[in-house]
Amino acid sequence: MNREEIVAAINSIFIEQFEISEDKLMPDKEIFNDLGLDSLDIVDLMVGLQRRFGVSLRENEEIRKIVTLGDVYEFFVRLEAKRGEPKT
């Protein structure tokens, strides 16, 4: 997945699951304060991301540090890059 595909996949979760219009999905938007999600939504966001990207996030420390939508994009861009690295 390239960056554009990752952003589109994440945005589709916000649009379909949380019914947020696409024009509000800017990288600097804070997930709680600007996009209006709460602690229950965050659990469902994780479930959506786990299903979409096929990863387990519950015990991931990095995901807990996410504040903005851009942080989510970057988290999965890094994850996909790691997945693409040749195994030694």
Place this chain on the structure above:
Amino acid sequence: MSTRQKRRVVITGMGLTSALGLDVGVFFDRLEAGDSAVRLMPDWSRKLKINPVAAPVVLSEGIEKSIPRNFRRSMGRMSIYSALAAEKALQASGLPREFIASGRCACVIGSTMGSSESIMEASRIVILNDSENMPALQFFKCASHSAAFNTANFLGLTGCVLAPAAACASGLQAIGIGRDLILSGVQDAAICGGAEEVTPEVTASFELMFAAARGFSGPPQYSSRPFAADRAGLVCGEGAGLVVLEEYEHAARRGANIHCEIIGYATCGCGSHVSQSDHRSIVRCMDLTFRDAAISPGQADYISAHATATVHGDSEEAMAIREFFGHETPVSSLKGHLGHTLGASGAIELIASLEMMRRGRILPTLNLERVADDCAGLDHVRSVREHKINVFVKNCFAFGGINATLICRKV
């Protein structure tokens, strides 16, 4: 004079989400036209061994989105039905939103259990050992009090929130509890009723006990045949019915439209069997209700029967009605039109009865071509009948051996 003696409880609003419409007028017109909501459910074939029939609610696309996402996200189908019905009931009653938020208004909504569809989804996730992907809101859809708390939160209601779970008597018990909360002075109003959703798994649970309609070879709308000689079991339905109860003086002061007064209510256990209705305990329940109302059985103008079209249940109810009322009080069941909406049935059928009272017409039992011998000796209403109703009786009898009866009188 005690508080209970001084206070009276009236119904000032009603709303429903039914398989025959979301508007009380449309719903009644379709009942009167003899429509049945029972249809084939082809997608259910792989899960059921019998003809897959049910009476489902069909919502127009996007209607549930009238409920904001932050409330809707914790709702299964039954809670959505309930919230839509509650909104209409509240609107019809004219009770102001500030009053709903005053702590003086209760929300009492019963159902057999939480959202059946959501419980099945949760079970599948657990069976697949995939609990990590269990949505956070799943619990709130599955919980037994799901319809009650979801509806209360949607309305911004801050009074008592209760959820009787008494299977097919849940909705009527909810109305009875609401009445008691107002009679006792704990609350001044209550939004009460029942909600239920139908799935193949719900129908299968009746099928296992040979209580679901099986083997009827005609068109699906003829499958549910209360009191009939060829009745073959119940057909599951779904929906929600909600009524607004209000203390009489409170309603009169604000000039509310009063549909009726609830003058009697009782509920009791049969004390013997979890599934077999027992006419003696039904008679006892009706007797308790008439004692509560302080009127005699002969004063009832109509009986809205529970009669679900099971072989045993209809027979026992007919026997009880014969014994308690004799053969002159008109009786009908709406399960032929609506199927058995389980925990919602008491409230949905109460709303239909209130419309019968208002319009002066009794709706018949659909599909009752030949009355069964064991259900004979009653005044079965078999076509729309012009009839003045001042007092009617609503019966509900549930798995678990639970009976409930409620009496309404025109004000």
